[in-house]
Amino acid sequence: MSDRPRAHVLRWVLAFVAAVAAAAWLMAEPHELAPVRAAATGRAEHRRERRSYIIGFVFAVLLTCAAFAIVAWRLMAPGTALAIVFALGLLQIIAHFRFFLHIDLRKSAREDLQLILFSSLITLLMVGGTLVILFNLRHRMM
Amino acid sequence: MSANEVIHAGLNLGATDPKTHEEAGSAIFGFWVFLMTDAVLFALLFANYGVLLSGTAGGPGPAAEFKLSSAFIETLLLLTSSFNFGMASLAMKHGSQPRLLQVWLLTTLLLGAGFLGMELHDFATMLSDGAAPSRSGFLSAFFALVSTHGLHVFAGCIWIIVMMVQIAVFGTDARVKINVLRLGLFWHFLDIIWVAIFSVVYLQGLIR
Numbered sequence: 450m451s452d453r454p455r456a457h458v459l460r461w462v463l464a465f466v467a468a469v470a471a472a473a474w475l476m477a478e479p480h481e482l483a484p485v486r487a488a489a490t491g492r493a494e495h496r497r498e499r500r501s502y503i504i505g506f507v508f509a510v511l512l513t514c515a516a517f518a519i520v521a522w523r524l525m526a527p528g529t530a531l532a533i534v535f536a537l538g539l540l541q542i543i544a545h546f547r548f549f550l551h552i553d554l555r556k557s558a559r560e561d562l563q564l565i566l567f568s569s570l571i572t573l574l575m576v577g578g579t580l581v582i583l584f585n586l587r588h589r590m591m
Numbered sequence: 592m593s594a595n596e597v598i599h600a601g602l603n604l605g606a607t608d609p610k611t612h613e614e615a616g617s618a619i620f621g622f623w624v625f626l627m628t629d630a631v632l633f634a635l636l637f638a639n640y641g642v643l644l645s646g647t648a649g650g651p652g653p654a655a656e657f658k659l660s661s662a663f664i665e666t667l668l669l670l671t672s673s674f675n676f677g678m679a680s681l682a683m684k685h686g687s688q689p690r691l692l693q694v695w696l697l698t699t700l701l702l703g704a705g706f707l708g709m710e711l712h713d714f715a716t717m718l719s720d721g722a723a724p725s726r727s728g729f730l731s732a733f734f735a736l737v738s739t740h741g742l743h744v745f746a747g748c749i750w751i752i753v754m755m756v757q758i759a760v761f762g763t764d765a766r767v768k769i770n771v772l773r774l775g776l777f778w779h780f781l782d783i784i785w786v787a788i789f790s791v792v793y794l795q796g797l798i799r
Contacts, residue, residue, distance in 0.1 A: 494606075494685075495684075498602070498681055502674060505674075506670070506674040509670050510667070513666055513786075513789075516790065517659065517662075517663050520659060520797050527798050530798050531795060534790055534798070535791075537790070538789075538790030538791070542786050545783045549673060549677055549779040549782070550601055550779050551601055551602055552600050560620065561600040564620075564623055564624065565627065568627035568630055571631060575631070575634060575635060576634050576635070576637060576638040579635070579639075579642065580638060580641055580642065583642045
C-alpha cells in the first residue's frame with residue numbers, strides 16, 4: 450500500500466464522500482414521503498412509525514451483511530476493505546439514529562439535536578486527538 | 592405546546608397520551624445527557640483499543656482469536672432485539688392492552704440473553720486459548736471495550752425484566768411509559784455501540 454499512497458488516500462476520500470452523500474439521503478428522504486403531520490390520525494401514524502422501524506431494520510441488515518461479506522470473501526484489497534467497512538459502519542450508525550432513535554435534522558427538538566452534535570464533536574476531538582498523539586509518539590519511539 | 596409536536600429525541604407518545612407526552616420532555620432529555628456521557632466513555636475505550644491494537648507482545652492477535660461467524664450471529668441477534676424493542680414501543684404507544692407489549696419485551700430479552708450467551712462463550716474460548724486480558728496490551732484493551740458493552744447489555748436485560756414486572760403490577764401508567772421510553776433509547780444506543788465494535792474490532796481484526 451505504501452508505494453501508492455495517493456491512490457490509498459483517494460479511496461478513503463471516495464468512501465467518505467459516498468458515506469456522507471448516502472447519509473444526507475437517509476436523513477432527508479422521509480420528509481418527502483411523510484404525509485402532512487396534522488392530518489395524520491392515530492392509525493396512519495402507527496403505520497408510518499412501523500414502516501420506519503422496518504425500513505431501518507432492512508437497511509441495518511443489508512449494511513451488516515455487506516460489511517461481513519467483504520471481509521468473509523476477501524472481495525477487495527485490505528486497505529480498501531477497511532475503508533469500505535468503516536464507511537458502511539458509519540452509515541449503519543446513522544441509519545440506527547434515523548430510524549430507531551427517530552433523530553433527523555428537521556423534526557427533532559432543538560436542544561436534543563444540539564446535545565448529540567456537541568457530544569459527537571467532543572468524541573471526535575478526544576478520539577482523534579488520542580490517536581494522533583499516541584501514533585505520533587509510537588512513530589518517534591521506533 | 593401541542594400534542595403533535597416532537598418534544599424529545601426518540602419515539603414521542605404524542606397525541607396517544609398528551610399528558611405523559613408533556614411530562615416525558617425533561618425526563619427523556621436528562622436520559623439523553625446520560626447516554627451521551629456513556630458514548631464518551633465508549634469513545635475513549637475505542638481510542639484505547641486503536642492505540643493498543645498492535646501491542647500483542649508476541650501473544651495471540653486478532654486474526655487468531657476472532658471468529659467471523661460468531662460475530663455475525665451476535666450482530667444479527669442484537670439487531671433483531673433492537674427491532675423487537677421498536678415493536679414493543681409501538682405496542683405501548685398505540686396498543687390498548689399491555690399483553691402485546693409484554694410479548695415484544697420478552698422476545699427482546701431472549702435475543703439479548705442469546706447475544707450475551709454467545710459473547711460469554713467466545714470469551715471462554717479465548718481464555719482457554721491463553722488469550723486472557725493480562726496476556727498483552729491488545730487483549731486488555733479488547734476485553735475492556737467488549738466486556739463494558741456486554742455489561743451494559745446485561746444491565747439492559749435486568750432493566751427489561753424490571754419493566755416487565757412494573758407493567759404487570761402497575762399497568763402502563765405515565766411513569767411506566769416514560770421508563771419504557773428510556774429503556775428503548777438505552778437498548779437502541781447499545782446496538783449502535785455494537786455496530787462500532789463489530790466494524791472496528793472484529794471486521795478490522797479479520798481483514799486479510
